[in-house]
Amino acid sequence: MKAAIFTGPGRITLDEKPVPDPGPGQALVRLSGCGVCGTDVHIFHGDLTEGITPPVVLGHEIAGLVERVGPGVDNVRVGDNVAVDPLIACGRCEDCHAGRPNLCRRPTTVGYAVDGGFAQYACVPATHLYKLKPSVPPKGGILVETLACVLHGYDRLGFQAGCSAMILGAGTVGLLWNQLLGRSPRTLLIQSEPVAFRRKLAGELGADVVIDPGGEDVAARVGELAPDGIDYIVDASGNPDALAQAIPLVKRHGTFMIFGVCPKQAKISINPHDIYQAEAKIIASKMPPLTLGRSVELIEAGLIDYERIVTTTLSLESLPEAVGLFEQARDRHVKMMIDPWE
């Protein structure tokens, strides 16, 4: 099979590998698509090394059809349309025991520590497969994991009807937040995003107001729209400056959620006195425990406009190029999907 192998920072080579044999409890998936995630780009550049063991096939937003199953597998059958939960938690650490596999201390994540989705086939534990209706196309399947992350964030946010919300950023994650908050009974949904193409998409999908932080004074604009501030602000940008600028815009007793992944060394300054006086909350959400099933339900029900979020399909050969496009062509692409058979 063809596979794009990450051998170290800046190096992805297209190679032939034997199709893996599913062992006990495993399933071999013939991949129909794999999303290119911001974390793949960080790994490629060497900014993210924790839990990555090159040489390895990256890619954790995986959709495909079950091709073969190993001994003892009874939850999926050959031909099933599936999405993969890439997080293989250790099951033994304190966080796993406390029901927080997303915070597992020793995970062996598919596409990080074991071969993932930038290949024609992947072998994964069958327990980590979620069945999708045959009618769900690869563009829907590859968003199951990311949407599950956003659903976990949504649960933690505890959004209450009749409140206002703001999303920082309108990449894949920001647009999935848009789809959830845009369908919630809110008084106002603002989305800020520097790229015009993405702002347009945010407005068409569900935001009431879109703001260009490159050309507008965000604080002044939010002040006009919501003089008392915003009840719930979610950062989906991972941009420390955007966070620093938006935290003071949280309404009294409101919530600010750190959802996007900021660079490891980033620091911002906050005003603890104001946060105290407002009794505001700053919380975070990391990855999805227990939300993949609901993510599948939403996608199957047609409530997530994956056709508009997955803007681009590329071949396996184009993966190194996709990494460049990810950063430089934000005005043309949102989610890029690799089709390994193209």
Ligand SMILES: [Zn+2]
């Ligand atoms: Zn991802």
Ligand SMILES: [Zn+2]
């Ligand atoms: Zn663990």
